Amino acid sequence: MTIPDFLLAAAVFVLATVALGLVRILRGPNDAxxxxxxxxxxxxxIAALLLLGVATEANAVLDVALTLALLAAFASVAFVQSISxxxxxDPKETKSQ
Amino acid sequence: MTLALAVDISLALLVLAxxxxxxxxxxxxxxVVGFVAYGxxxxxxxxRLAAPDVALTEAAIGGGLTGALLIGAAARVxxxxxxxxxxxxxxxxxxxxxxxxxxxxxxxxxxILALPDPAPTLxxxxxxxxxxxEVGNPVTAVLLAFRAMDTLLEAIVVLLALIGVWSLTPxxxxxxxxxxxxxxxxxxxxxxxxxxxxxxxxxVGLYIFWIGADLPGGKFQGATILxxxxxxxIGAGLADTPPVSRIWLRILLVTGPLVFIAIGFAGAITAxxxxxxxxxxxxxxxxxxxxxLMPTLVLTLALLVAGAPQRLPPQ
Amino acid sequence: xxxxxxxxTIIAVLAGAFFFLAxxxxxxxxxxxxxxxxxxxxxxxxxxGLVVMGLLPQAEWPLDAFKLIAIWLFALLAGxxxxxxMARTARRGRTTS
Numbered sequence: 001m002t003i004p005d006f007l008l009a010a011a012v013f014v015l016a017t018v019a020l021g022l023v024r025i026l027r028g029p030n031d032a033x034x035x036x037x038x039x040x041x042x043x044x045x046i047a048a049l050l051l052l053g054v055a056t057e058a059n060a061v062l063d064v065a066l067t068l069a070l071l072a073a074f075a076s077v078a079f080v081q082s083i084s085x086x087x088x089x090d091p092k093e094t095k096s097q
Numbered sequence: 098m099t100l101a102l103a104v105d106i107s108l109a110l111l112v113l114a115x116x117x118x119x120x121x122x123x124x125x126x127x128x129v130v131g132f133v134a135y136g137x138x139x140x141x142x143x144x145r146l147a148a149p150d151v152a153l154t155e156a157a158i159g160g161g162l163t164g165a166l167l168i169g170a171a172a173r174v175x176x177x178x179x180x181x182x183x184x185x186x187x188x189x190x191x192x193x194x195x196x197x198x199x200x201x202x203x204x205x206x207x208x209i210l211a212l213p214d215p216a217p218t219l220x221x222x223x224x225x226x227x228x229x230x231e232v233g234n235p236v237t238a239v240l241l242a243f244r245a246m247d248t249l250l251e252a253i254v255v256l257l258a259l260i261g262v263w264s265l266t267p268x269x270x271x272x273x274x275x276x277x278x279x280x281x282x283x284x285x286x287x288x289x290x291x292x293x294x295x296x297x298x299x300x301v302g303l304y305i306f307w308i309g310a311d312l313p314g315g316k317f318q319g320a321t322i323l324x325x326x327x328x329x330x331i332g333a334g335l336a337d338t339p340p341v342s343r344i345w346l347r348i349l350l351v352t353g354p355l356v357f358i359a360i361g362f363a364g365a366i367t368a369x370x371x372x373x374x375x376x377x378x379x380x381x382x383x384x385x386x387x388x389x390l391m392p393t394l395v396l397t398l399a400l401l402v403a404g405a406p407q408r409l410p411p412q
Numbered sequence: 413x414x415x416x417x418x419x420x421t422i423i424a425v426l427a428g429a430f431f432f433l434a435x436x437x438x439x440x441x442x443x444x445x446x447x448x449x450x451x452x453x454x455x456x457x458x459x460x461g462l463v464v465m466g467l468l469p470q471a472e473w474p475l476d477a478f479k480l481i482a483i484w485l486f487a488l489l490a491g492x493x494x495x496x497x498m499a500r501t502a503r504r505g506r507t508t509s
Contacts, residue, residue: 003418003470010425012104014432014463015141019111021436024448025131026118032445032498034130036452039494040439042137042160043456043487044432047463049144050480051425054467060149060313062479063305067153067322068140069483070298071161073490074325075133077287078165080497081332082172290493294486301482 004055011051018044035079042072108142125171125178133164149313150236153305157321165328166402231380233311240315241383245372249361252354252390259350259397263341265405272342272410275403281334291333298326306391310380316387320394327399338403340410346396353393357386417469424466431459445502449495456491460484 021044024037046065053061115138119131136159143152174181186194223235223243230242240248266273282288306319330336339346360382361372368375374382435455442448464484471477 003421006422007425007467007470009100010429010463012100013429014459015104016107017429017433017436019107021439022111022115022134024439025115025127025134028127030445031124031126031130032502033439033448034127036445036448036498037439038130038134038137039491040435040452040455041134043460043491045137045141046483046487047428047432047460048141050463050467050483052144054470054476058149059476061144062476062483063308063312063314064140064144064149064152064156065483066301066479066486067305067318068137068156068160069486069490070294070301070322071157071325072137073290073294073486073494074329075161075164075168076490076494077290077329077332077497078168079130080494080501081287082168083501286493286496290489294489297482297486 007051007055011048011055014044014051015048031079031083035076039072039076042068046072105145108138108145112138112142125174126168129164129167129171132167133160136160136164150234150315150318153313153318154321157318157325161325162321162398162402165325169402169404229379230374230383232383234309234313234315236313237309237315237383241386242374242379245357245361245386249354249357249372252357252393255397255401256350256354256393259400262401262405266341270406270409272340273406274340274408274410275338275400275406276331277407279332279334279337283335285333287333288335291330291335295326295330298322298329302326306387309387310384316390316394320391321398323391323395324398324402327395328402331399331403338400341400341406342410349392350396351393353390356389360386421466421469424462428459428462428464428466431455431462435459446499449499449502453491453495456487460487 018041021037021040025034028034046068049061049065049068053059053065112135115131115135119128119135122128122131136155139159140152140156143149143155220235223239226243227233227235227238230238232238232242302319302322304319305314305322306316307314309315309319327336331338341347364373364375365371432455435451438451438454439448442451461484464480467480468477471480
């Protein structure tokens with residue numbers, strides 16, 4: 001098995017694994033768990049894209065992974081903020097302790 | 098069954114499962130989180146279909162920006178959800194809607210399956226004419242040269258969407274600041290992330306914008322990254338949303354489409370048709386249009402997520 | 413030399429894939445939100461980090477290697493911040509908005 005084949009197989013494995021984690025979105029029981037499953041899926045997707053990009057030597061796929069990394073960070077932060085801003089703002093929510 | 102076929106079938110089934118769950122779940126917030134996962138999944142599928150430009154846009158908009166927009170909306174709607182549930186349409190209407198949706202999907206599927214093999218395509222024509230546009234990326238050539246009309250209309254439609262969002266402003270705060278006042282904590286975790294990530298993210302956004310001429314990328318994906326970084330800084334409280342009455346804001350918003358239209362009509366004089374580029378000037382004009390559209394897109398996308406004005410304008 | 417690099421790639425990518433699997437299992441099986449957050453951050457940091465390390469010998473220098481490291485740094489930053497904020501809101505018992 002050559003290295004590109006191995007990397008492709010690893011990409012499929014990682015993707016299948018984090019796709020299993022999407023079951024957590026189904027079961028909950030609360031929104032934080034669901035967002036965490038999405039974040040795991042995002043990180044696994046980034047890893048799978050990196051493996052795919054290096055295996056096929058396609059730089060464009062690396063750029064997709066780069067964009068995904070930035071935007072997934074942004075979406076997760078937006079989620080956490082919406083939790084802390086609802087039901088009355090707690091101005092000390094982000095205070096360091 | 099080869100590995101590639103297994104991957105394709107698994108991805109298709111996963112998309113159907115996630116989409117079905119999003120529709121079936123009762124809680125809006127959970128559905129939005131599922132939608133973010135759905136956007137990521139679609140991005141992966143686009144990569145599998147060898148369409149990195151579309152994958153970039155899907156990952157940026159579907160995974161990030163639309164997700165943040167819907168999360169904010171879901172959080173705002175949460176208090177009135179149980180009251181709204183009383184007004185849901187009855188079973189008959191929902192069944193009819195389901196039948197309509199299934200019919201449309203079936204017609205689309207039959208249409209695609211009935212295509213001759215190989216399907217008719219303009220790709221060879223684009224590849225043959227690519228050299229005249231002086232850009233290396235065929236997607237950019239199609240978007241900004243061969244089908245520039247579509248891109249122009251899209252830029253205007255996005256602007257109209259922003260005006261539509263602004264039309265929801267209460268009269269009292271018209272021209273005010275979008276979004277709530279964010280609590281500022283300069284030593285907090287969020288401020289640290291914004292300070293660290295935003296500058297690097299801006300560089301990445303500009304890089305993706307710049308390589309769009311010859312590699313997958315372009316102004317739309319770059320603008321999305323820049324808008325996301327700006328929203329991150331706003332969310333951390335390190336900057337505030339601009340009040341919509343600001344002149345510079347409104348000028349920047351209309352500059353992009355106006356420059357596009359101007360170059361298009363200039364093409365009628367210099368090259369014989371609207372939105373045609375004169376010989377040898379194609380690439381500089383395309384770059385000029387992209388640079389003019391960037392601020393418009395960044396502002397529009399960021400303001401769409403920030404929402405309608407909620408606070409009084411500055412005096 | 414390239415054989416050594418290939419062995420390094422295989423070992424690192426396998427280890428990374430293992431951490432993704434561990435993260436998914438943790439996300440699905442751990443009893444409460446904070447424990448699942450712990451599993452998620454391990455997958456984020458170690459899983460992606462090991463995959464990136466394994467891909468560095470295979471990637472072109474310098475641009476691709478910089479992209480790989482940048483992607484890992486973004487994921488680290490996002491994971492650290494979101495982990496902190498989500499842990500705070502979960503600890504206060506406010507896991508839904």
